[in-house]
Amino acid sequence: MSGGYEATIAAFDRRMAGYIPPRSAWTPVDEAVYGPPDPFRVPEAEARRLRLAAIRYSFTRHYEQNRFYHRLCSEHGFAPRHLRGPGDLARVPMLPDRLFREYPPGRDFALWLGNLFSGELPRIVVAKADPGPDAVLEAFRRAGLEIAFSSGTSGRLKFVPRDRPTFLALQYTFMKSVVAMLYPHWDRRAHVYLMMPDPRRTALYAGRSCEAFFSAFDQVRVGLDRAVSAGQVRAAMGGGGGVRGMIARSLARRGTRRLVADVTRWLESREKGGEKIALVGPPFVLAAVMDRLQREGRAFAFGERAMIGTGGGWKTHEGRRLPLADFRARVERTLGIPGRLCLDGYGMVESNAFMVHCPEGHYLHVPHSFFEPLVLDNDQRPLPRGEWGRFAFLDASAASFPGFILTGDRARLLERCPACDRPGPVLDPEVRRLDGEEARGCAEEVRRLLAADLGGRRE
Amino acid sequence: MLKPWEVVGRGMLPPWSMVRANARGLLAIARILLGNLAAVRALMRQSRRWTYEPPPRGYELPEYEAGMVNRSSRKKYLRPTLYCDCRDRRITAMAQRLGAGGTSARAFAETAFDFVKRNVAFEISPLADAADVLGRGAGSCLHKISLFVALCRAAGIEARYRFFSLTMLDNYMEPEFERAPLIRKWYDAMGSFLLHGSGEARIGGEWVCADVGAEPPRQAASGLPLTRFGEDSIGLWLFPVPGTMFRSESVPLGLGWPAKFLMKRFAGTVAGFNAGILEQIEKGRRIIEAAGGEAAYDAGARRRHGATVAAQGLLEPNERIVFQRD
Numbered sequence: 001m002s003g004g005y006e007a008t009i010a011a012f013d014r015r016m017a018g019y020i021p022p023r024s025a026w027t028p029v030d031e032a033v034y035g036p037p038d039p040f041r042v043p044e045a046e047a048r049r050l051r052l053a054a055i056r057y058s059f060t061r062h063y064e065q066n067r068f069y070h071r072l073c074s075e076h077g078f079a080p081r082h083l084r085g086p087g088d089l090a091r092v093p094m095l096p097d098r099l100f101r102e103y104p105p106g107r108d109f110a111l112w113l114g115n116l117f118s119g120e121l122p123r124i125v126v127a128k129a130d131p132g133p134d135a136v137l138e139a140f141r142r143a144g145l146e147i148a149f150s151s152g153t154s155g156r157l158k159f160v161p162r163d164r165p166t167f168l169a170l171q172y173t174f175m176k177s178v179v180a181m182l183y184p185h186w187d188r189r190a191h192v193y194l195m196m197p198d199p200r201r202t203a204l205y206a207g208r209s210c211e212a213f214f215s216a217f218d219q220v221r222v223g224l225d226r227a228v229s230a231g232q233v234r235a236a237m238g239g240g241g242g243v244r245g246m247i248a249r250s251l252a253r254r255g256t257r258r259l260v261a262d263v264t265r266w267l268e269s270r271e272k273g274g275e276k277i278a279l280v281g282p283p284f285v286l287a288a289v290m291d292r293l294q295r296e297g298r299a300f301a302f303g304e305r306a307m308i309g310t311g312g313g314w315k316t317h318e319g320r321r322l323p324l325a326d327f328r329a330r331v332e333r334t335l336g337i338p339g340r341l342c343l344d345g346y347g348m349v350e351s352n353a354f355m356v357h358c359p360e361g362h363y364l365h366v367p368h369s370f371f372e373p374l375v376l377d378n379d380q381r382p383l384p385r386g387e388w389g390r391f392a393f394l395d396a397s398a399a400s401f402p403g404f405i406l407t408g409d410r411a412r413l414l415e416r417c418p419a420c421d422r423p424g425p426v427l428d429p430e431v432r433r434l435d436g437e438e439a440r441g442c443a444e445e446v447r448r449l450l451a452a453d454l455g456g457r458r459e
Numbered sequence: 460m461l462k463p464w465e466v467v468g469r470g471m472l473p474p475w476s477m478v479r480a481n482a483r484g485l486l487a488i489a490r491i492l493l494g495n496l497a498a499v500r501a502l503m504r505q506s507r508r509w510t511y512e513p514p515p516r517g518y519e520l521p522e523y524e525a526g527m528v529n530r531s532s533r534k535k536y537l538r539p540t541l542y543c544d545c546r547d548r549r550i551t552a553m554a555q556r557l558g559a560g561g562t563s564a565r566a567f568a569e570t571a572f573d574f575v576k577r578n579v580a581f582e583i584s585p586l587a588d589a590a591d592v593l594g595r596g597a598g599s600c601l602h603k604i605s606l607f608v609a610l611c612r613a614a615g616i617e618a619r620y621r622f623f624s625l626t627m628l629d630n631y632m633e634p635e636f637e638r639a640p641l642i643r644k645w646y647d648a649m650g651s652f653l654l655h656g657s658g659e660a661r662i663g664g665e666w667v668c669a670d671v672g673a674e675p676p677r678q679a680a681s682g683l684p685l686t687r688f689g690e691d692s693i694g695l696w697l698f699p700v701p702g703t704m705f706r707s708e709s710v711p712l713g714l715g716w717p718a719k720f721l722m723k724r725f726a727g728t729v730a731g732f733n734a735g736i737l738e739q740i741e742k743g744r745r746i747i748e749a750a751g752g753e754a755a756y757d758a759g760a761r762r763r764h765g766a767t768v769a770a771q772g773l774l775e776p777n778e779r780i781v782f783q784r785d
Contacts, residue, residue, distance in 0.1 A: 068773050104774065107782055114777045121779040129782050378759060434682065 005183055009037045012179050015188060016215055019172040021165065028053040032370035033169055033397050038180045039367035040358075040422045047424060048086060050369040054396035056083050059092055062402040066118035069093075069402045089372050090382045094392055094406040097350050100158040110136045113147065116401050117161045133157075145400075150205040150349035160205075160349050163400040170352040171212035173397060177367060178309055179216065181343060181356045185307055187276050191219040193266055195259065195281025198222040205349040210280065221266060223259045223281065263289045267335070271300050280309040283327060283344070290334040301336035308337055311345040324362065324429060346431055350405045352397040355427055361419020364427035370396040373425060375413045380406070385415045385425070390434060410434045466712065469540050470619075473711035476703050477654070480624045484653045485717065488645050509638050509731035516596030517578045521556045523548035528560055530615030536661065537612050540709030543605045545612035547590035559614035568660040568667065571610040572688040575603050575671040581736050583729050585719040586710070600655055600672035601710060607658040607671045617661035621668070621706045623699040625655045631681045631696045634739045638731030651700045654714070657691070659706065666706075675753060676743025677736070684760040685753065 013020065020034050032054035036042045042050070060080040062069045073079060076093040083092065103112045110126050113136065122143040128135050137159075140147050146167040149157045162170065179186040192213055197204055199211035199222075213220050263285070270277045279286060286308065293299060308331060328339035340359035347354040353371040355364040366373050372394040375383045383389045391411035395403035412428040466472060473481070529551040531537050539545050557570045582597040589609035592602040604620055611618035636643040646652060658669040670692045675685045678696070686692055693699060722729050750756035 067775070108774050110780050110782070111775070111777055112773045114780045115773045115775060121777065124780045126780065126782045129784055131782070378762070 006037060008183060008186065009176075009180070011188075012176070012186065012216065016172055016175065016212065018215070019168045019212065021168075028057040029370065029396050029399070033173060036369050038183075039173070039177055039369060040180055040356075040365045040424065042369045042423065044368075044423045047368045051372055051396070052086055052089075054370045055089060055092070055372060055394050056080070058396040058398070058403070059083055059394075061399070062118045062404075065120075066116075066402060068115050069095075069118065089394060090374055090376075092394055092404050094394075094404045095350075095402060096406045097158070097348070097408055100160055100350060103159065105133075106130050109133060110139065113140065113159060113161055117145075117163075118400055118402065119163070146208070148205040148208050148349050158349055161400055162398075166352065166398055166400040169397045169399070170209060171215075173352055173367060174209055174347070174354045175212040175216050177345070177354045177356045178343075181358060181365070182307055182341070185304075185341065186216070188216065188218055190217055190276035190278050190307075191221070191266075191270055192217045192278045192280060193221050193223065193263060195223040195263060195279065195285040197224040209347065209354075213280065217278070223262065223285070259285060260288045260292055264292060267300055271302065274305075276305045277302060278307040278309065282312045283310045286310065286331070287327070290330050293334050299334050299336065303336055304338065304341070306335065306337045306341065308335075308342040309345065310342070311347065328362075344429065346427065348405075348407065350401075350407075351393065351395045351403060353393070353395050357429065358417060358420045358422060358426075361417060362429055363414070363417045363419060364429055364431070365417065365422055366425050366427065368424040373413055373427065375411055376406070385413050388412045391427075391431065408434050468535075469538070469709045470707035471541050471709045471712045473713055474705045474707075476705060477622065477711060478713075480653055480700075480703055481713070481717070484645075488721075509727065509734045511730035511733040511737075513582060513595075513597055513733075514580050514737065516594075517580070518574075518596065520549065520594065521552040523552040527551050527555045529554070529613050530559065531612045532615075534617075536617035536619050536708055537615065539612075541712065542586055542601075542710045543589050543609045543612070545589070545609040547588070547609075549590040549593055550609045550613050553593055554610050554613035557610065557614075559610075564614075564616050564660075565662045565667075567614050568611055568616055568662060568669070569688045571607055571614070572658075572669045572671060575607045575610070577674060579603050579606060579671075580740075581672065581674060581677065582733050583722070583736075585722055586715045600657075601714075603671045604656055604658045604669075605710060607660075607669055611658075611660045619659050619666070619706055619708050620656055620710065621659055621704065622654055622656040622711075623704040624651045624653055625697045625699050626651045627697050631683075634680075634742070635732045635735035638735040639728045641725065641728045642732055655697065674740060674743075676740045676747060678743065679746045679750075679756055679760070680739045680743035682746075682760060685757045 021030055026034070028050075032050040035050070036047075063073055063080055064070070072093050072095075076091075078091055078093055082088060100116075103109050107126070107130060110124065110131065114121050114124060122145065124139050124143045124145075126136060126139040131139070137147050137149075140161065144164060146162040146164070147159050148162060149159050194210055194213060196210065199208050199213070202208060263279070267277075267289075324344065325339075328342045331337050331342050332339055343357040343359065344362070344364075345354050345356045346364050351371075353367050355366050357363065358365055374392040374394075375387065375389040376392050377383050377389050380390075380392075388410055389412075390406065391409040392406045393404075395405070397403065409431050410433065411431045414426050414428065416423070417426045527548075529546055531539070531545040537545075544550070553574075554571075557574055558567050562570075578596065579592065579602070580597040581599065581603070583599050584597070584602070587595070587598065587602060589602075589605040592598040592606045598606070608618040608620065632646075636646075655672070658671055659666040660669055661667075667689050668691045669688055670686050670690065673686070673692065673696075678685050681696060683696055686695070747753055747756045750759060
């Protein structure tokens, strides 16, 4: 790609035109999300201005168009008129992320999901009087809503309602974060391997969030080429499910072996062809591929024509945490891909933003033009930069649900990246779950979908 | 020797959901063992590194004296059942010490709950009768429930078991899994653990939950509130697998021998698991101490966990959602 960053991103935006609303209709949120050419290089003063305007607009909208959130704000005595400046942002009422998994069964689930929604809900026709979760999800899907779900290790799924604009914003910000951070390595002709469920055939956040790869790249291959339903994820994560659960887990075991073999063949073929490649998915799949290559005494030398994007958590099959630096060193040894082209990301189903490692120091950069990160103490007061605490955020880009979330993650925010010159705050890459919070992580979901026993050892 | 109809009447026949769960569990472990012999051997070798020294019993056993009254009877929920001989003299003596007959049913049940939850150390071991658990001062959730149920019945309070298969918070079991990787594999293969439970005592006509399994330091090690009599751990650190919950007067038949066999065959793994529990307890003690004691720790943990939004309004009727008749 020639012509500098501006030309690259213009080319990218042309490919992603379907995701961007017409400029004439831009709200302050759209200005903050779609306006900056590089989400990680917005000058601080400009980012502060865009962020405040976007969050104020978004907060007012949720306050006025979401009865549930309005009630919560009333309980906190906080209204749009109280949001005067950056100092008031930490007072915006936030929803604990566990709220998204505290839903009732049957028809109440449909009401719960509908009432979480901000704005004019399309008419939802549920085909049964006492529907199961999949029937409710289908009804919302038919009405044009995207209900992404994700699961903790308990098997209790989290559901987040997204309307089309919110879903498109998720896809765009996700893809643009990756492209901006990997500049100048994005090339639409690169071959991409998504080591995950097919984004077009699942509402599982781990897969769904990657749909935009099909727009940003010409050649995309998918590792788990079958539909993955909420029931299957529940069975893989939480056990039970009777015969269907057993079948789901059995398919998962076969899936792991097939996936590792397929990635290996794909790598061989791309090396022969001298093509550019991008491998995207949870780290443990790539770790399993590298295990296999090492056992067979083989290595590749892709060098600068390859990129690796990981996300979703760093647990292996053995439940241990993979040290990130070791992982990158292995990638370099086994696949010949430089560590700086091996980037990890941090996102969650309740957010549209995606924080990405910088190649220079592998700190997690925040798209700070529309996303306010906070680290709070036990009494939910903001902690100074550099201290560890509960991660919370105000994500202005979520239009269909209040994206003001108190997470169960333990994180540390730094004022500036110690390793690169990008402005704005960064997260220490060692984000973990707080004690007493359910473990989650999209990698863990994919791991359990693929590896319900000693998977990864017998491939 | 109980007659067949007594076995049925006392709830000793396992329900179908449990038979199915057990069969799945055995199949899962058989598959792991047969399909991955080398890996399993390696995991077992890892576990052999661990030794486990049971902690000393944390209380004195009272002597049984003539004239001590045992208030159990032949009525349902008040009579002896499998692994729960509420008429044993050791149980009678302990119930007496805890205030049986001299205090209200609620006060006694709370005292018995506190005694079992705090003083009987959690330990994986073969099933044993409640009186033996009392003598040893250690046992699994099943042992601890049996002891609580026996004490309540000896005090004339109806008590029963509640069982289910479950999934758990990952970090809750981390120290145990770390030392017993084979159990982690089993858990992964099943997607859930086979059996857990709590006791229930009938107070004023209501069944009240008694989650005696986890000692306070174990809960503190994961940053959880310390559950009290009447409070459930469901949704806190454990999540029942839908369709597996059942309530029963007795521990079902058929659990003893498989547990004994597995614990004997995989002694190293069990020792590793138990060593992990001790480490978890030690960690929790340090956390409670640093917080300024149990009350201060619990207040803080409840504040953090109680942060869930009062979700009123999320179930209000919504005219945009229409349900069709089947």
